Amino acid sequence: MKRISVDIGGTFSDCFFVWDDIYVEAKALTTHHNLALGFNEALDLACQRAGVSRNKALHEVDSVRYATTLGTNALIEGKGPKVAALVTHGFEDTIHLSRGRGYGEGLDGTKQGDMADAQRPEPLVPRHLVRSIKERVDSVGEVLVPVMVDDVRKKVRELVDNGAEAIVVALTNATENPAHEQQILEIILEEYPSHQLGAIPVLLSNQVSGRKGEYVRATSTIVDAFLHQTMFHALTQLANNLRNSGYEKPMLVIHNSGGMAQPNSTDALQTIHSGPIAGVGGAEHLSNSTGIGNVVSMDMGGTSFDIGLVPEGGVRHYDFQPTIGRWLVSVPMIHLNTLGAGGGSIASYDRIHNAVQIGPQSAGSDPGPACYDRGGLDVTVTDADLILCYLDPENYANGHIKLNKKRSVHAIEETLCDELDLDVIDVAKVIKRTVDEQMAIGIEKELRSRGGLVEDYTMLAYGGNGPLHACGIAAKAGISKILFPPFASVFSALGAGNMKPLHIHERSAYIVLYEPRERVLYEDYELLNSYIEELEAKGAEDLVRQGYNAEDVKYRLEMDMRYGNQLVTTAVSFEINRVDGVADVLYLIKTFAEIFGQRYGEGTQAPEAGVRVQTLRVASFIEGEVVKFDSIEIGEDRTVPQEVSHRMVHFTDIAEPVQTPVYDESALKHDRVIPGPAIVTTESTTYLVEPGWRLKPTTQGAVWLLKTSKTDAQRTKPNFSRKELEAHDNIAQ
Structure with missing residues (x-):
C-alpha cells in the first residue's frame, strides 16, 4: 500500500505517508492563501523521512486523500456568493421563519435561553432573492399543480438580474417526486446555457437531502450552494498542484459521513468537519481492530477541540439534523461536538x-x-x-x-x-x-447525553496539543485511562488514509415495525425492499461513475428507529439488506433493543409503545487496504528510563514549581514506564505526565497514560531545596 493522506487544519497541515511498510508523519503550517503550499511542505518532509522523492511518490501512490476545514471556516466567516432560492408558491417565508427557532440554533444553552437578546443570524439568502414558483406536489408525490414554464423563466430572469451567483431550487415534497425540480433545472439551462451562465451553480434540494421537511432541506441546499464556489476553487487549486507535480489519478475528498469520494461526486456540504471526522474514523478502526472497548476521541489541535464517541462494536452516532454554524441542515453526518478550545x-x-x-x-x-x-x-x-x-x-x-x-x-x-x-x-x-475544565465538561456532557458512563470509556487523545492536556482533562472528567494512538499528532490524517470510497443515501420513511394497539408486525416487505433497492441503486451509480466495478460495491442497511413517540432516535446498523418475513422483522426489533439497552441501560426499552422507523439509510462502499494496528496491550515488567534533563515545571494543583525529569523520544519503548510528574518531548508533540499519572508505551508506538493510586501520587509532591527555588529561572521577569 502506498498512500498520501492530508488533514488541512486551521493551524497545521498534517500529512500521513504510507510507503509499503514505512509509515511516516509530517506537519507544516497551513498556508491559507494557497493550501497547496502547506501541503507541498508537509509532503516534502514526509518524503525526505521515507527516503523517497516527491516525484516518485506522486507517480506511484494509489491515492491522495484530503480532509479539510476550509468549508467550515468559510461559513463562519460568511464568505460566499449571493445565493438565490426558488420555492413553491406560498412558502416564500419558510427559510427566514426558520421554524421560529433560528435565533437559537448553533448557540449554547445559555445563549439560547437569553430571549431578550435573541437575534437571528444574517440569512444566507436575502428575502429579495427568494422567488416562488406556481406548482404543487402532495405528500405522496402526486402532482396537483404542474409547473408553469413561463412563470419559471420570469422568476429566474429576475434573480439573475438582481445579482444571483448561485440558485437553489427547494420545492415542497420534492423528496417524494423530484420531477418539478428537475424540470426547473432544464428550464434554467435552456434559458441560460452553461457557457453563458458560467460557473453559477444550480442546486436541487432533492439531490442534497432525501429527508422530508422543507426548511431543513432548503437550508441544507443553501449552505451547499454558499460553500460551492469556495470549495470548488480550493479543491481545483489542490488538484492542479497534484497534476503539475505528476499525479495523474483523481484526488479523493473526505466526507463528514465517514467516507470519501472524488471531487466530482462531492457536495461542498459533505466537506464540513471532514478533518475531525476522519479522526473519529481512525478511532473506530483502532477500537475494532484492538478490542479496547468504548472510546471517547479527543482531538485537540491548534484551533478547536473535537469530541467523538465510538461505542464498543463501532456503531456510529449520527446527527440526524446537525447544526453547522448557525444553520440547521439535513445530511447524514457522524456526530461530532466541537469546542473552540485549541492550542491557538x-x-x-x-x-x-x-x-x-x-x-x-x-x-x-x-x-x-x-x-x-x-x-x-x-x-x-x-x-x-x-x-x-x-x-x-x-x-x-x-x-x-x-x-x-x-x-x-x-x-x-x-x-x-x-x-x-x-x-x-x-x-x-x-x-x-x-x-482543561472546559473540555472535561464537554466530554462529560457528550457521554451523558448519549447514554454513556464516563468510567466505561477510554479517552483516545490525539492532535498536536492532545498529549499536553490529556491528564488535566481526564482527571476533571473522571476518566482513568488515556490512550495516545500511534502517530497521535497526525491521527486525523491517518484516519483519512483508512477511509473507504463511500456514499450514503437516505430517505424519510414512516414504517411501524410493531403496532402496539393491534399487536401486529410489519408485513409490507415489498414496499420496504423497494425503498432499499432504490437507495442501493443510487449508491452503486455514484461509485461506478468514479471508476469502481459494480460487483465490488457492498451495502450496509441502517435505520433511524425509536419507541413510539419518544424524541430519542437511534441509528441502528443491520447485517441483512432485505426483509422477507416475520423472522427478519423480529431481527430488526431485537437488534434495535440491544443497541438501545447498551446506550441507555438494560430495561429502558419500551416496545409496548411501538417500534417505528423514521429514516432508511444505505451506505454503499468499496473495501480497501487499511493501516494495520497490532495489539496495544501493556505488560508489567518495566523500568524507568534515564532522563535527559530536569526542568522546574508549574502544575495547576501545586503551589510551588516541581523539579521534573524530561525525557526524549528514546524513552518511549515498550519495556519502560515513566511516573509523573514528567515531560516527554518528541519531534511532533509533547507528553505531559502530571502528578498522579504514569506513562506506559506499547510495541506498536501507542502510549498509555494510567491513573496511579493516591499513595503513588503522594510521592510526586515537590522535593527540592530553597537554594534550588532561588536558582529557578523566574519566567515573569
Whole structure:
C-alpha cells in the first residue's frame, strides 16, 4: 500500500505517508492563501523521512486523500456568493421563519435561553432573492399543480438580474417526486446555457437531502450552494498542484459521513468537519481492530477541540439534523461536538464573571500565538503552556518554530495580570485549568447525553496539543485511562488514509415495525425492499461513475428507529439488506433493543409503545487496504528510563514549581514506564505526565497514560531545596 493522506487544519497541515511498510508523519503550517503550499511542505518532509522523492511518490501512490476545514471556516466567516432560492408558491417565508427557532440554533444553552437578546443570524439568502414558483406536489408525490414554464423563466430572469451567483431550487415534497425540480433545472439551462451562465451553480434540494421537511432541506441546499464556489476553487487549486507535480489519478475528498469520494461526486456540504471526522474514523478502526472497548476521541489541535464517541462494536452516532454554524441542515453526518478550545485559542478577560474566557476566537497559524514571534499580540493556550514550562522553546514543531517566551509573558502582563490581580505564573495556571475544565465538561456532557458512563470509556487523545492536556482533562472528567494512538499528532490524517470510497443515501420513511394497539408486525416487505433497492441503486451509480466495478460495491442497511413517540432516535446498523418475513422483522426489533439497552441501560426499552422507523439509510462502499494496528496491550515488567534533563515545571494543583525529569523520544519503548510528574518531548508533540499519572508505551508506538493510586501520587509532591527555588529561572521577569 502506498498512500498520501492530508488533514488541512486551521493551524497545521498534517500529512500521513504510507510507503509499503514505512509509515511516516509530517506537519507544516497551513498556508491559507494557497493550501497547496502547506501541503507541498508537509509532503516534502514526509518524503525526505521515507527516503523517497516527491516525484516518485506522486507517480506511484494509489491515492491522495484530503480532509479539510476550509468549508467550515468559510461559513463562519460568511464568505460566499449571493445565493438565490426558488420555492413553491406560498412558502416564500419558510427559510427566514426558520421554524421560529433560528435565533437559537448553533448557540449554547445559555445563549439560547437569553430571549431578550435573541437575534437571528444574517440569512444566507436575502428575502429579495427568494422567488416562488406556481406548482404543487402532495405528500405522496402526486402532482396537483404542474409547473408553469413561463412563470419559471420570469422568476429566474429576475434573480439573475438582481445579482444571483448561485440558485437553489427547494420545492415542497420534492423528496417524494423530484420531477418539478428537475424540470426547473432544464428550464434554467435552456434559458441560460452553461457557457453563458458560467460557473453559477444550480442546486436541487432533492439531490442534497432525501429527508422530508422543507426548511431543513432548503437550508441544507443553501449552505451547499454558499460553500460551492469556495470549495470548488480550493479543491481545483489542490488538484492542479497534484497534476503539475505528476499525479495523474483523481484526488479523493473526505466526507463528514465517514467516507470519501472524488471531487466530482462531492457536495461542498459533505466537506464540513471532514478533518475531525476522519479522526473519529481512525478511532473506530483502532477500537475494532484492538478490542479496547468504548472510546471517547479527543482531538485537540491548534484551533478547536473535537469530541467523538465510538461505542464498543463501532456503531456510529449520527446527527440526524446537525447544526453547522448557525444553520440547521439535513445530511447524514457522524456526530461530532466541537469546542473552540485549541492550542491557538485566545484567552480573554470576561468582565461579567471576573474570569478568563477561552476561545472561540483563535490566533490560527498567521500570526499565531504571541510566542510564535510573528506579530501576534493575543494570549493563547500555547502561551500559557510555554510559561508553565511544559514546552521546549527550541524543539517545538520539530524545531521549525522557535518559541519566544518573553512575548508570551508580555502579552499576559498587558492583557490579564492587572484585570485578574495575579502574576504571570498564576494567570497561566488559570488558563490551563480553565481550558482543561472546559473540555472535561464537554466530554462529560457528550457521554451523558448519549447514554454513556464516563468510567466505561477510554479517552483516545490525539492532535498536536492532545498529549499536553490529556491528564488535566481526564482527571476533571473522571476518566482513568488515556490512550495516545500511534502517530497521535497526525491521527486525523491517518484516519483519512483508512477511509473507504463511500456514499450514503437516505430517505424519510414512516414504517411501524410493531403496532402496539393491534399487536401486529410489519408485513409490507415489498414496499420496504423497494425503498432499499432504490437507495442501493443510487449508491452503486455514484461509485461506478468514479471508476469502481459494480460487483465490488457492498451495502450496509441502517435505520433511524425509536419507541413510539419518544424524541430519542437511534441509528441502528443491520447485517441483512432485505426483509422477507416475520423472522427478519423480529431481527430488526431485537437488534434495535440491544443497541438501545447498551446506550441507555438494560430495561429502558419500551416496545409496548411501538417500534417505528423514521429514516432508511444505505451506505454503499468499496473495501480497501487499511493501516494495520497490532495489539496495544501493556505488560508489567518495566523500568524507568534515564532522563535527559530536569526542568522546574508549574502544575495547576501545586503551589510551588516541581523539579521534573524530561525525557526524549528514546524513552518511549515498550519495556519502560515513566511516573509523573514528567515531560516527554518528541519531534511532533509533547507528553505531559502530571502528578498522579504514569506513562506506559506499547510495541506498536501507542502510549498509555494510567491513573496511579493516591499513595503513588503522594510521592510526586515537590522535593527540592530553597537554594534550588532561588536558582529557578523566574519566567515573569
